[in-house]
Amino acid sequence: MLSVESISKQFDRNRPPAVNNVSFAVEKGRICGLLGHNGAGKSTALGVVLGMVYPDSGEVTIGGVAVQKEREKAIAKVGAIFEAPAFYDYLSGWKNLQVFTSYSGGVSRSMMKEMVEWVGLTDRIHDRISKYSHGMRQRLALAQALLPHPELLILDEPTDGLDPEGIVEFREQILELRDRLGLTVLLSSHLLSEVEQVCDEVVILQKGKKVYDGGVQNFGGDEITFFIEARNPVDLERSWEKLGGRKLGDEFLISRDREPSECLSRLIGDGVKVCRFTQQENSLESLYLQVSSREIGEDAG
């Protein structure tokens, strides 16, 4: 459904590229997370995907149509939500929907009503946007993105500023859209838990470069992760390094070749007073930290 091929963009010659040779693809009906720190290049990548930012090189295709060559045709298949959706505050929610959908050729009243009902804004849709809470704006943003009938939904930090209930509701709506309508979703976020719970796959960007592209669960990797507590943490770290492992945040990583029982007995043998030794499931957080630290390490090297 979406194919991003070797896109690069440098805004300023004196600064590194905002996006550097990034490629990834999202299959129809999949939800892909675009992860990265602030300034990692997520917004630029989304800008290129939407044809709002011109890449220095590379190409994006949506449903087989090249965005850089036939933008209007490609974008006709897309709905998008941006962080802090900017509606016309002086108009009602309903009028905003009419304005935005008019640029897609217009949408029938019944379809709009149905969408407004689905996002739960029926009672307030004729109020001015200036009276809307952030959560209501976000729901309206979802409604406008889904009108008329997108095949690809692009969400840029959609849950920023939402309360916990709002985040859960939004997440459920996205999953429902995927399951019910078979929508393809590209979700940009810096919230690991959000991506982990919603996405089938993830692309991690770091300083404009892609550092990971793959599944969110059971993504494997060449290391296993442990959570270890000891009464003498300094000895623990020293002993772990002797074993060939490394520490990342609160987690201890070591090659998959090593047996957990062997590791534990070596630690005890080294005089480490182990209180807790648990093998962690590979979480997105650990993956994120792994690829981030690798990148930082390469830069330092």
Next chain:
Amino acid sequence: MNLFFRQLGWELYRLFARRRTYIGFGIFLLVEIVFYLIWTRGGGARQLERMIQNVAGGLDEYLSGLTIAFLMVAFTMLMLGVIFVSLVAGDILAKESEDGNLRLLLVRPVSRFRLLLLKFLSCQIYTTALFLFVAFSSLVVGCLGQGWGGGMLVWAPDLPKVSLFEWWEGMSRYFFAILGFSIVYMPVIGIAFLLGCFRIKPAAATIVTIALIIADRILGKMSMEAFDPYREYFITSRMDAWYLLLYQNIPWARFFEQSAWLLGIGLTCFVLGWLVFERRDIKS
């Protein structure tokens, strides 16, 4: 085509749904009332009476609501109009870009050219609406003071001679000239619009346009011989072309020549704005 007009309709709806759009309408109404009060109490009417006595012979007939309405428009519109037209034209794109609305519009299957054209046309329609409002409200204020009917005397410092019309002919000339005036305003819209196509604050686009037009007016009106050969190149000098539609015998060739210049400048600004906007990266 139908879709284009529907989109233009929504563009205009948005423009006229904003309170600030009406600032110009309100200010002009206020200016007209103040003008009329000062004019009638400050001896302006007596001065005009003397002039009418000299050129037209009959006093009562030509000191009409229509004559006063024309004077109000002539003395207020050129510079005051620039402020409100620049405010709307400089704001229409730059403000949406600043607020982020533009990104939501551009994720729709609409070309940047079409989007700009819709906004540019909206500005032109706003200008025409504002001018017609000023023409109509000036006429109402004039008629409230002087009553309905009479002749129309057209005189302004920039006119080489006085024109005299009967009531209905004067009325049609008056509104026709105002329409022409709103069209020769296109360079003002064009400059403000062009500036708004850059990554610029809306206020900056408005202020720079106003400053340029005022500077143009000052230089164009400089009463020094050295400026004479260049006077025709000043935009505001050419914008006085609307007076031509109020000459007893309209010099059409001169009017079309001046209008073509002004429309050319306005459209060139639009095309330049489009080229700038088309190449711009739209980011948050």
